[in-house]
Amino acid sequence: MQLRGSSLEEGKNPTVTVKINQPRVMPHRLLKLLLLFLVLCFIFSAVTISLIRHFGGQSIFVTNMSRTTFLSCIDEEPLNFDRWIRPPTNLLHSMNDSELLWRASFIPQRKEYPFKRVPKIAFMFLTKGPLPLAPIWERFFRGHDGLYSIYVHSLPSFKPQFPSSSVFYKRQIPSQVSEWGRMSICDAERRLLANALLDISNEWFILLSESCAPLSNFTVAYQYLMKSKYSFIGAFDDPGPHGRGRYKENMLPEVNISEWRKGSQWFEVNRKLAISIVEDNKFYPKFLEFCRPPCYVDEHYFPTMLTIRAPTMLANRSITWVDWSRGGPHPATFGRGDITEEFMKRVLEHQNCTYNGQQSSVCYLFGRKFAPSTLEPLLLLAPKYLGF
Ligand SMILES: *[C@@H]1O[C@H](CO)[C@@H](O)[C@H](O)[C@H]1NC(C)=O
Numbered sequence: 509m510q511l512r513g514s515s516l517e518e519g520k521n522p523t524v525t526v527k528i529n530q531p532r533v534m535p536h537r538l539l540k541l542l543l544l545f546l547v548l549c550f551i552f553s554a555v556t557i558s559l560i561r562h563f564g565g566q567s568i569f570v571t572n573m574s575r576t577t578f579l580s581c582i583d584e585e586p587l588n589f590d591r592w593i594r595p596p597t598n599l600l601h602s603m604n605d606s607e608l609l610w611r612a613s614f615i616p617q618r619k620e621y622p623f624k625r626v627p628k629i630a631f632m633f634l635t636k637g638p639l640p641l642a643p644i645w646e647r648f649f650r651g652h653d654g655l656y657s658i659y660v661h662s663l664p665s666f667k668p669q670f671p672s673s674s675v676f677y678k679r680q681i682p683s684q685v686s687e688w689g690r691m692s693i694c695d696a697e698r699r700l701l702a703n704a705l706l707d708i709s710n711e712w713f714i715l716l717s718e719s720c721a722p723l724s725n726f727t728v729a730y731q732y733l734m735k736s737k738y739s740f741i742g743a744f745d746d747p748g749p750h751g752r753g754r755y756k757e758n759m760l761p762e763v764n765i766s767e768w769r770k771g772s773q774w775f776e777v778n779r780k781l782a783i784s785i786v787e788d789n790k791f792y793p794k795f796l797e798f799c800r801p802p803c804y805v806d807e808h809y810f811p812t813m814l815t816i817r818a819p820t821m822l823a824n825r826s827i828t829w830v831d832w833s834r835g836g837p838h839p840a841t842f843g844r845g846d847i848t849e850e851f852m853k854r855v856l857e858h859q860n861c862t863y864n865g866q867q868s869s870v871c872y873l874f875g876r877k878f879a880p881s882t883l884e885p886l887l888l889l890a891p892k893y894l895g896f
């Protein structure tokens with residue numbers, strides 16, 4: 509009796525045939541083999557059962573053998589969905605900037621998330637070292653676990669001393685020395701954004717410094733950001749020497765003077781714009797080469813780039829309050845004596861701005877620049893004026 513090879517080979521390889529033994533001999537041999545097999549099975553089971561009895565539930569034989577075979581065969585965890593959606597537990601990775609920015613620029617193409625994604629706010633602290641206002645932030649975050657994440661960029665030489673109960677504990681990212689007014693400060697901001705983007709649940713990205721304090725409670729801030737149609741970054745066209753005066757024609761064709769913008773660097777952007785900042789390698793080289801002091805790159809790079817890339821997504825204002833009323837090239841720094849009930853009223857009342865295309869009396873969620881000495885009066889006045 510002859511059988512043809514499988515249908516795949518049909519016609520292609522007619523010589524492939526399978527011979528089968530004569531039918532009479534088969535049952536007898538097969539029966540013998542089967543019997544032998546059954547006997548072996550019985551012996552094996554008996555030995556196994558007695559071993560399990562002897563060593564109790566946690567038989568070395570079974571657990572350790574299966575474990576070692578498993579490890580030697582696969583050598584690592586099987587691909588697990590959790591791995592894609594769980595934020596990194598340790599922020600101290602070993603990626604350099606090009607690797608990090610590349611990794612952070614990944615965007616899922618499917619609109620729906622196959623899990624319950626609770627959007628979070630990433631609070632990114634760009635600091636030299638200590639966070640003197642940490643206690644007010646601790647209070648601000650209290651009771652809102654799962655709705656925020658924290659990232660701190662400080663001088664690489666700084667060794668933080670936060671207790672394990674602190675929201676800032678182990679939230680330091682691999683940092684590098686950065687200098688105000690130079691591209692290294694934008695690099696630090698991109699590094700913060702990129703680290704925060706690695707957590708797929710982060711939806712808003714807030715840049716803060718050690719002198720920033722909250723001007724609302726967490727609930728108000730969360731709602732304000734999550735419902736906003738626009739991202740917040742100061743971006744205005746200043747015709748003077750400190751605005752358009754810093755523009756260089758060498759930036760053409762990437763940047764036209766009509767698109768040149770100025771603004772303070774304290775931005776609040778959504779995930780889409782955060783990725784836009786991290787992925788940019790079109791404008792970056794131009795600003796690196798042609799915006800050097802007295803062109804302060806941190807005042808122009810992001811506002812200009814985002815104005816070109818996503819003008820309709822910008823509110824063109826920041827929600828970080830700062831006081832320019834004292835004049836001079838720098839905004840006022842407040843000390844202990846400044847933080848009074850009158851001060852709080854002055855800052856919080858009479859706000860008037862556009863929010864989602866409507867007049868709003870809530871314009872600022874954060875403020876600067878608060879000296880370390882303001883901590884005590886801020887903590888004292890927060891319950892009455894800030895709602896936490
Ligand atoms: C199983 O193997 C591990 C090491 O791989 C060893 O530490 C452990 O003691 C073993 N278990 C038993 C029950 O012998």
Ligand SMILES: *[C@@H]1O[C@H](CO)[C@@H](O)[C@H](O)[C@H]1NC(C)=O
Nearest residue numbers: 602603604605606607608609
């Ligand atoms: C990062 O590391 C890769 C591979 O070692 C290297 O090619 C790249 O130039 C590095 N980038 C930076 C910014 O150091």
Ligand SMILES: *[C@@H]1O[C@H](CO)[C@@H](O)[C@H](O)[C@H]1NC(C)=O
Nearest residue numbers: 757760761763764765766767
């Ligand atoms: C810059 O843009 C304006 C319009 O916004 C255009 O009229 C002008 O020609 C552009 N300049 C250059 C050098 O391309």
Ligand SMILES: *[C@@H]1O[C@H](CO)[C@@H](O)[C@H](O)[C@H]1NC(C)=O
Nearest residue numbers: 738743815819820822823824
């Ligand atoms: C922000 O400015 C851009 C142009 O610079 C403009 O297109 C956009 O409409 C402005 N956003 C708002 C909310 O007015």
Ligand SMILES: *[C@@H]1O[C@H](CO)[C@@H](O)[C@H](O)[C@H]1NC(C)=O
Nearest residue numbers: 858859860861862867868869
């Ligand atoms: C806010 O400002 C707009 C225009 O700048 C004005 O029309 C409006 O009356 C002001 N609202 C309040 C409450 O002051």
Ligand SMILES: *[C@@H]1O[C@H](CO)[C@@H](O)[C@H](O)[C@H]1NC(C)=O
Nearest residue numbers: 725726727728893894895896
């Ligand atoms: C947050 O502040 C708002 C406005 O000040 C207040 O109405 C609200 O009760 C506060 N929320 C909490 C949880 O304290």
